[in-house]
Amino acid sequence: MAGQGLHRVAITGIGIVSCLGNDLETVGSALREGRSGLVVDPERQELGFRSPLTGQIKDFDPKILSRKQRKSMPDFAVWAYASARDALALAGLADSDIQNDQTGLLYGCDSSCMAAIEQVDALRLRGETKGIGSGQIFRSMTSTVTMNLNTLLKTKGACWSLSSACSSGGHALGQAADLIRLGRQERVICGGAQEINWQSMCSFDGLGAFSVQVDNPATACRPFDADRDGLVPSGGAATVVLERYDLAEQRGATILGEFLGYGFSSDGEQLSVPSADGLSRAMLSAIEQSGLDASEIDYLCAHATSTPAGDAAEAGNIRRVFGDKTPRISALKALTGHELWMSGAAQVVYTTIMAQQGFTAASHNFNSADEGTTGLNILQKTDPVPPGKVLCNSAGFGGTNSSLVISYC
């Protein structure tokens, strides 16, 4: 629901670089056929990781940008550029359409580990700070994605990054939509980006939160399943182009979906254990803003990462909102692993791909619920009925929650 004086928000472009593929067709077929992007990383085994499982980006050519352009960019910022370039092409927006003060950039990102390590190593090796080189300062900041995309795309409006752990991408999309709803921007190129290197994951591995089902990486991540034993870290970059609906219509753009609602909440409780009601408050807020009744939501793209406590908490929150009649639910992290800062934005890209390609992806590796995850309508097979009215959840360390409502019909 636009609300009085508020603008409607259209999705007109999507792009993604993920462990499922680097274009919409490949990613769509992976989602439809249940093809996993997870692997065992032998280097992590040698280094003493508890779990060597990870998502992996394959066949990506970073030379879409020059060496000089890449000097200030970590790999995930180059992935973000590729996904933004593809999303803008799909949206049919030319340089002249976005190089103005009504076009913004807003990405979720919460780390840039490699530059921090490399700059310290360079200083120790060369014995002087000028030996570090010019690029590391720009690579090391969590705003590296938006500052680099701004110089490459030459947009002139909003330009900042948002850090809220694993809900960063979800909040980035929500706040981008708010900028448009409020009339502050006509369009925002938004999304999330996540590094995938072992260096950024070693301390997380030390918490014992990752799955150790290494015999078959494709079945290691088991959201909501009774045999789930942890998440699988992953990454990439996802971009969504949001536009003022009326302007998108005026220019004859293909409207891929309508962004109806954004709800947020925080737990105010623990660092790593989600609360019993935090995510449900975000879901209810998003549904209220959308103008829909909860019963009209026909698909829920869950945050579920495959941790014992996290999935049970989300299940409880979903039951609080939907009672014993939940929408169809799937957790795509079974295939992608947990794309962390990127995941909230990636879910919107994946869901839009499903709507475009005419199916709803199954929640793979789910066989049976336990006491904590019971009562959910979890999709166990690819459904030929595409998503219509969708709720996308994401939740982050510290208890920060994002819920988005999108309509595809």
Added chain:
Amino acid sequence: MTEAEIIELIDSSLAEEFELDREDMVPSANLYTDLELDSLDTVDMVIVLEGAFEFKIREEEAVRAIRTLEDIHRFVITKIEQNN
């Protein structure tokens, strides 16, 4: 090392670092207006030259005064002569 060899090493090192077209790398080429380098690139230019010639560049004022490729050639040749 002859002057020609020094110049070739400078040009090839800079061409690789900054993905420059060797045809554009005439001695009179202005680093900023012709070769499209910027002030950040001069930080990396110093690292490249230090690596190629295994010396340390302490003359920050002299580096800041460099404008053309020929200025770099002269700077490096002078520095090598001084070190010898």
